[in-house]
Amino acid sequence: MAFVVTEPCFGCKHTECAAVCPCDCFHEGEHMLFIDPIPCIDCEACQNACPTQAIFHEDSVPEQWRDFIALNAEMAEICPSITERKTPR
Ligand code: SF4
Ligand code: SF4
Numbered sequence: 690m691a692f693v694v695t696e697p698c699f700g701c702k703h704t705e706c707a708a709v710c711p712c713d714c715f716h717e718g719e720h721m722l723f724i725d726p727i728p729c730i731d732c733e734a735c736q737n738a739c740p741t742q743a744i745f746h747e748d749s750v751p752e753q754w755r756d757f758i759a760l761n762a763e764m765a766e767i768c769p770s771i772t773e774r775k776t777p778r
Contacts, residue, residue: 691726691747692735693761695754698722698743706735706744708774716768725765 691714694706698721707715712728715735724735726747736744745751747758 690731691729691761692724692731692733692744693726693747693750693754693758694722694724695743695745695750695757697741698739701741701743702775703740704771704773704775705738705740707771709734709738710772713770713772714765715771716765717771718764718768722771723761723764723768726762 700720702717702722704715704722707717707722711732711734712730714724714726714729716723716725724744731746736746745754750758
């Protein structure tokens with residue numbers, strides 16, 4: 690089980706989420722962040738830090754965003770890791 694970043698993250702990249710993650714799960718794509726499900730320990734820290742409510746537990750991802758579960762796993766493998774907060778765009 691893991692947490693998943695979904696559509697409201699698109700274009701935001703406040704990245705508080707990445708700064709609070711104790712397991713360095715976050716990876717940075719061109720337009721949004723992704724969580725690597727393998728190291729995720731379901732601690733909820735990122736969900737509480739995200740101002741756009743973009744992060745859900747994979748069991749609770751709204752129906753219209755279910756594709757993001759696989760997308761996070763795929764993109765986390767190819768996007769660079771991000772562990773610190775960046776200035777939002
Ligand atoms: S805080 Fe939320 S919206 Fe911002 S980058 Fe992280 S997941 Fe995306
Ligand atoms: S739930 Fe915890 S371990 Fe998983 S991505 Fe969020 S902050 Fe990281």
